[in-house]
Amino acid sequence: MDMAHLGHVEILTPKLEESLRFFIDVLGMTQSGVEGDSVYLRAWDDYERHSLKLTAAKQPGLGHMALRARSPQALQRRVDALGGTEFALGWTDGDLCHGPAFLCRDPDGHHIELYYETQWYEPPGPLRPALKNQAQRFPARGCNVRRLDHWNGLAVDIKANREFFENYLGLRLTEQIVLDSGIEAGMWMTCTNKTYDFAYARDATGTKGRLHHVTYALNSREEVLLAADIFLENGIKIETGPHKHAIQQTFFLYVYEPGGNRVEVVNAGARLILAPDWKPIRG
Amino acid sequence: MDMAHLGHVEILTPKLEESLRFFIDVLGMTQSGVEGDSVYLRAWDDYERHSLKLTAAKQPGLGHMALRARSPQALQRRVDALGGTEFALGWTDGDLCHGPAFLCRDPDGHHIELYYETQWYEPPGPLRPALKNQAQRFPARGCNVRRLDHWNGLAVDIKANREFFENYLGLRLTEQIVLDSGIEAGMWMTCTNKTYDFAYARDATGTKGRLHHVTYALNSREEVLLAADIFLENGIKIETGPHKHAIQQTFFLYVYEPGGNRVEVVNAGARLILAPDWKPIRG
Amino acid sequence: MDMAHLGHVEILTPKLEESLRFFIDVLGMTQSGVEGDSVYLRAWDDYERHSLKLTAAKQPGLGHMALRARSPQALQRRVDALGGTEFALGWTDGDLCHGPAFLCRDPDGHHIELYYETQWYEPPGPLRPALKNQAQRFPARGCNVRRLDHWNGLAVDIKANREFFENYLGLRLTEQIVLDSGIEAGMWMTCTNKTYDFAYARDATGTKGRLHHVTYALNSREEVLLAADIFLENGIKIETGPHKHAIQQTFFLYVYEPGGNRVEVVNAGARLILAPDWKPIRG
């Protein structure tokens, strides 16, 4: 229980300006910082300064994902657990929007930042919300994505990655796909009452460290349906959906942002996993 | 059955620029013309060039309402019926967005244009929709009002006005309020399968020709709820709602636009009146 | 404009009892009559006594569809137009739930009843609604279908059928599919402000008089999504959806009832066709 939640995801784009227009104008996100080749973005209900770091690169893909710890002590416990293993990459000074982070990698090579110190978002005047319990004004622009929900990666060896996240980071498996051969082909992991904070599917190509998609939550299924209309009107390619996944029952829609990354918008209804001893569902 | 539908409403505003910002930025409407002291506005699903004429004036209130006839012949039949009565005011050349209109007034003095020739909206490139069967691109801005739904006036003598609309314009009464004293206190009239195209409530002050509100339809009740959030964020005064009226079962929300006119957004769900012999509901 | 709306559809089922359970328990309809091999069913917002006649037969398919006229005079005008043509089949005494009907057939052989006299539904005590302007209590059972929306047939020669409905019954074409060869492959017809009251698609097999599906409207897209869950839970085969048709923008879901007929539930949002001179959309 040392990790509190998925904090942010960094994705790479060969078309920074076009990707930025997609996330701001079509998804309805807000730019909250720029540094070097990276632009920091946030959804209106994200409490931290950013939940997406968009970095110019030759190819699309994942930069890193970041998990926020529950406390400095919780962070230190995870660093201690990782110390000296092949997964530990060491401390960084942090980033524009958060404090020092311990960088590690999972068995598939995805980079993971663990951090506790962060910046709570302070909206400038025109973005101040009417209600005190909300991070930022509702934008009323594009899809109005609410908050970072999860991200989805590919991994060559699901079992090895599952065990890494369970053993070193204390995450919980809520659902998985196990083939008749006994090989694990998919995993959904959480550190919250959300049914998953990220998921991995088996990479049949044997390529390591890949991103499948990054996902933002909307307030209702009706807004996911509206998002489909908005993507269509804006010439954004819809890959599939809106549909309901049987796994985790997420109502979802996949599109491609101009930089080539798959982006998902979802609504899970009121579904939460509250049981502390939830038995992973095997599909 | 000679009248096809409510075509547009003209409202007066002492704060033209601020009213315009409200209708465009907050409601999500599109400006489609300017002439003299008037700006023409439309919702994305209105097939005609405009559904709202916003005219600078010293006081807020109703300019006129306009009903489109089913055909030139249908229009002429109504003009013939009105000709020579106290209600007839005569032909006008029409307006920026529609052809010649016959102007009349109801017993309470509200001005009414009857017209057939109109301009179908032709969206400029950036506003062209993805689907052929839609008038304009979905704006993804503010409340995204869909189409003019109805307007609501006040009248001193409801019965006289009801009879005027039934006898001279061929409209149908779908619901009404009749006091125990037998005095009619409210009426809901239609010329479509919508449950009403306009409504009048009794003006207890004895003032004539007043506007109560003008109403735009949204796609769902969820969007009416989102609209409430958007109004709150934009400092727009919410008078009442979102609620469901027992009369006509409309899910509604009343706000005041900066010029002082009450504006309503609604969703009626799938409710239609299909019966050709619908018996008016008496409340 | 002589026809008011689609009144009811008769479908045939080789499994009357199982079909009945589907329409009552899963769709949430109410039984409102029985006569011979037929059971009469209604949705809670249908104002007439029934909108579906379910008749035991060896094979599934269409019995007939029925259009209600706007008045006795309107009915007579249509009978006069049809009289002496190959399409006229003559008067019947009517049915358990409506008065005398004139029976005809379209060029593809679908049977069509035209009638005016009908029975307004009078709910027994436990089914009386709380609000006066509603036909029956909201059932809160199964999918809670609201009202008959449309039906969909197949026809070998779409053009001949379109012309029949335009010329003999005065219906309007709102959208159509015309192949590059100029052959008409689909038509959507209306006599209301609904975008269609029925539709025909081209029957590539050359078979005449076939039913594609019968459709009930739900109150919102959210309820269509709930309906998908309810069908899944009840072991009802979902053929496709929930999706949005590009044509007519209907949000829909197709299932098969136990008797073998395809049934659709839909929501059109606030979409209506108000223009009296709507130009058919050609897809």
Place this chain on the structure above:
Amino acid sequence: MDMAHLGHVEILTPKLEESLRFFIDVLGMTQSGVEGDSVYLRAWDDYERHSLKLTAAKQPGLGHMALRARSPQALQRRVDALGGTEFALGWTDGDLCHGPAFLCRDPDGHHIELYYETQWYEPPGPLRPALKNQAQRFPARGCNVRRLDHWNGLAVDIKANREFFENYLGLRLTEQIVLDSGIEAGMWMTCTNKTYDFAYARDATGTKGRLHHVTYALNSREEVLLAADIFLENGIKIETGPHKHAIQQTFFLYVYEPGGNRVEVVNAGARLILAPDWKPIRG
């Protein structure tokens, strides 16, 4: 972090049979046990055997509330903390649907069960869901309440109760009302990512141990609106709503069940509190 979530609430009713009909037929709950004067009820997404214990009594009100611990060790830690204080009441053998519980009371006298051992619900055949990751078949009956969301009590001294839950049970305050005088007048406490698992408002009458309401979550705001219709049709008194609370932004509806207890149905949209260091909002 020792408490996992609100497990169940026991409410007292002077009209057991009528209350039962309300919870089963109108709310859509399922009876999952009977013992003595108590009936055990559950919503379709509750993973434990019950979330509501309905007990016959002379007056309506709260029997007790129960919090499930994260582990046997977590439970023991809380028992150790409470041991020897005036709040500890001692161990019980548990109940029909869960194992041994440690009973305590808060400063206002509300009875609280702390337990870990529980019964996961095992649906009988007809209630088995289509999807493996769901506890029970979606009922498609009445309001279809999804899961116990929270309960709301009254307390004479809010500050004393807040400190009790923070210090002895490790719960977190997410929002509170503090009067200008500095007196605390309301508190919202959580042990999950839900914004609250229960709330207390100040009891101005000075009466101790009172219940304000018990609350079930629905899947969407649209279903809360449907619930309002269903309550109206069933003659259930609606006290207020559907509205949105400014505090916690919950979309809610209050009714009275026949036994005299206030019951709430809500939807919070996608709102969660993910920050481990959330600063309580002061209203």
